[in-house]
Amino acid sequence: MDLMHHSSAFLLPSIPADRHLPPLTYALVVLNQSLPRFTPLLWKHARLHLCADGGANRLFDEMPLFFSDENASDVRRRYKPDAIKGDMDSVRKDVLDFYKSIGTKIIDKSHDQDTTDLHKCVTYIRDSSPDLDRSNLCILVAGALGGRFDHEIGNLNVLCCFSSLRIVLLSNDSLVYLLPRTHRHEIHIQTSVEGPHCGLVPLGMPSRSSTTTGLQWDLDNAEMRFGGLVSTSNIVKGEKVTVQSDSDLLWTISIKKL
Ligand SMILES: Nc1ncnc2c1ncn2[C@@H]1O[C@H](COP(=O)(O)OP(=O)(O)OP(=O)(O)O)[C@@H](O)[C@H]1O
Numbered sequence: 001m002d003l004m005h006h007s008s009a010f011l012l013p014s015i016p017a018d019r020h021l022p023p024l025t026y027a028l029v030v031l032n033q034s035l036p037r038f039t040p041l042l043w044k045h046a047r048l049h050l051c052a053d054g055g056a057n058r059l060f061d062e063m064p065l066f067f068s069d070e071n072a073s074d075v076r077r078r079y080k081p082d083a084i085k086g087d088m089d090s091v092r093k094d095v096l097d098f099y100k101s102i103g104t105k106i107i108d109k110s111h112d113q114d115t116t117d118l119h120k121c122v123t124y125i126r127d128s129s130p131d132l133d134r135s136n137l138c139i140l141v142a143g144a145l146g147g148r149f150d151h152e153i154g155n156l157n158v159l160c161c162f163s164s165l166r167i168v169l170l171s172n173d174s175l176v177y178l179l180p181r182t183h184r185h186e187i188h189i190q191t192s193v194e195g196p197h198c199g200l201v202p203l204g205m206p207s208r209s210s211t212t213t214g215l216q217w218d219l220d221n222a223e224m225r226f227g228g229l230v231s232t233s234n235i236v237k238g239e240k241v242t243v244q245s246d247s248d249l250l251w252t253i254s255i256k257k258l
Pocket residue numbers: 031032033052053054055086087089090091116117118119143144145146147148149151152154155
């Protein structure tokens with residue numbers, strides 16, 4: 001079984017090169033929730049920038065607040081999304097007109113009321129990455145946690161719908177991603193920006209056997225299910241956590257307040 005490496009290096013000002021691993025190509029999706037404080041950093045790391053429908057309002061209204069000594073219009077031009085995609089029932093007309101005028105692509109999928117705007121954005125990113133690059137693609141999703149619970153569940157479902165893609169859901173407080181059962185996992189903890197609180201939760205079905213190292217409460221061939229044991233309020237002990245399971249697990253870790 002192949003080993004998959006994970007790291008939250010995208011939360012660092014610059015991403016250190018790793019001799020052993022090919023670099024990841026990041027894409028950023030901005031959702032319709034308050035922008036996390038580190039959004040400008042995620043933007044800098046990303047090659048492709050999308051707003052999911054009303055996420056464009058957040059970019060327009062809130063990005064200038066991070067740069068209060070600058071002209072708001074200059075900030076908005078500097079943080080120009082490549083595309084705004086969704087069912088377009090939340091993005092304001094003034095916002096759409098502004099981004100259209102500076103060259104943002106507008107992709108109106110109002111006929112599709114069966115998939116979420118985040119799902120539509122992930123499809124766009126996947127289809128604009130050549131096959132060979134997809135294994136090194138990592139989609140960062142800003143504003144995906146907290147807020148309306150149905151949206152949050154919809155965002156988790158997107159992880160399941162695209163389980164072969166690396167997708168990281170982020171808020172100010174936590175990040176979440178999927179550890180597919182097809183791989184063993186090595187998680188490199190960026191102790192300056194994340195931890196120590198963490199969790200491992202089976203997604204979609206119970207896990208008959210999960211094994212970890214590097215946690216205060218490690219799992220040793222343990223069963224996890226809702227209604228039984230799920231690993232919340234766990235603690236990372238050092239800089240490396242390993243996980244292996246017979247079912248897909250959600251990994252979550254706290255983000256430090258600095
Ligand atoms: N409160 C929230 N918590 C988590 N994610 C959210 C929240 N609000 C929006 N999102 C995410 O942002 C995306 C775009 O939001 P937007 O408000 O434009 O969606 P929407 O389709 O208009 O939602 P709805 O019609 O259900 O209110 C959603 O698809 C969802 O992924």
